[in-house]
Amino acid sequence: AQSVTQPDIHITVSEGASLELRCNYSYGATPYLFWYVQSPGQGLQLLLKYFSGDTLVQGIKGFEAEFKRSQSSFNLRKPSVHWSDAAEYFCAVGAKSSASKIIFGSGTRLSIRP
Amino acid sequence: AAGVIQSPRHLIKEKRETATLKCYPIPRHDTVYWYQQGPGQDPQFLISFYEKMQSDKGSIPDRFSAQQFSDYHSELNMSSLELGDSALYFCASSIPGQGDNYGYTFGSGTRLTVV
Numbered sequence: 336a337q338s339v340t341q342p343d344i345h346i347t348v349s350e351g352a353s354l355e356l357r358c359n360y361s362y363g364a365t366p367y368l369f370w371y372v373q374s375p376g377q378g379l380q381l382l383l384k385y386f387s388g389d390t391l392v393q394g395i396k397g398f399e400a401e402f403k404r405s406q407s408s409f410n411l412r413k414p415s416v417h418w419s420d421a422a423e424y425f426c427a428v429g430a431k432s433s434a435s436k437i438i439f440g441s442g443t444r445l446s447i448r449p
Numbered sequence: 450a451a452g453v454i455q456s457p458r459h460l461i462k463e464k465r466e467t468a469t470l471k472c473y474p475i476p477r478h479d480t481v482y483w484y485q486q487g488p489g490q491d492p493q494f495l496i497s498f499y500e501k502m503q504s505d506k507g508s509i510p511d512r513f514s515a516q517q518f519s520d521y522h523s524e525l526n527m528s529s530l531e532l533g534d535s536a537l538y539f540c541a542s543s544i545p546g547q548g549d550n551y552g553y554t555f556g557s558g559t560r561l562t563v564v
Contacts, residue, residue: 369553378557379492379539425491429553436482436505437553439491 337362339428339440347446350418356411356443358400358426367429368409369437370400374422382424385409396420421447451475453542453556461562462530470525470559474542480504481523482553483515484539492539498523530563537561 338361348354360366370382383394390402400411409426423444429437454473462468474481480499484492485508494507498517509515512530517523521542527534537560541553 371555376537376560379555381554436494436497436507438494441491 337366337428337430337438339426339438341424341426341440341443343443344441345444345446347448348416349448351415354411354413354416354420354445356424356426356445358409358411358440359407360409360426360428361407362428362430364430367437368400368402369427369429370394370398370409370411371425371427371439372396372422373425373442379425382411416445416447418447418449421445453540453554455538455540455556455559457559458557459560459562461564463564464530464532466530466563468527468530468561470527470538470540470561472523472525472540472542472556474521474523474540475554478542478544478554479521480543481517481521482541482543483509483523483525484541486537486539486558487533488536490536495525527561532563535561535563 340359342357368385371379372382373379382398383392385392385402392400398413402409423442425442426440427437429435456471482497483495486492495509496515497505501517512528515525537558539555539558541555543553
């Protein structure tokens with residue numbers, strides 16, 4: 336069965352510092368991978384997605400993620416965080432098939448230290 | 450660009466009442482998914498429809514039902530509401546099997562509060 340693990344429940348980083356949020360997935364085939372961001376009480380905004388090709392994916396707001404098949408990982412990175420990046424981040428995995436649902440990880444809450 | 454439209458944005462109901470949530474997918478998207486996100490939880494898949502037929506089913510209570518109509522909009526009907534049904538309900542749409550076009554687009558959600 337497909338699953339997503341985000342081992343860090345809560346991370347605090349200083350403004351201007353670099354960020355890496357971890358995501359590991361379990362999936363029997365080639366997965367579609369996503370990162371979403373959610374501010375409190377708000378909807379889910381897609382940051383980036385990986386389907387195939389270049390394993391380093393660029394997203395919005397200066398985020399990037401790297402797909403590592405050997406490690407079953409899809410970690411999210413940002414070289415310098417801003418206070419506005421404080422939010423909940425969800426990694427998600429989907430199947431490469433028609434009308435397939437995606438499964439979310441439990442999320443990582445990011446706090447920014449001034 | 451057109452997005453996924455959900456209505457209403459907020460809904461307050463009493464226990465044992467019914468609620469209907471609506472989702473209008475992006476034009477030409479033929480697949481709709483419903484998710485439930487409780488407070489502090491990750492979104493949990495409820496049900497999906499492809500070309501007006503149920504395509505997958507997750508942890509959807511028997512008190513809930515859903516359908517997709519000929520114009521591809523979908524409605525989630527919730528009966529005998531319980532306090533635990535209070536959550537943010539998301540709808541997403543996609544075009545399956547379209548390669549790089551695959552990928553969910555979520556609506557802003559409907560916040561249901563049961564009192």
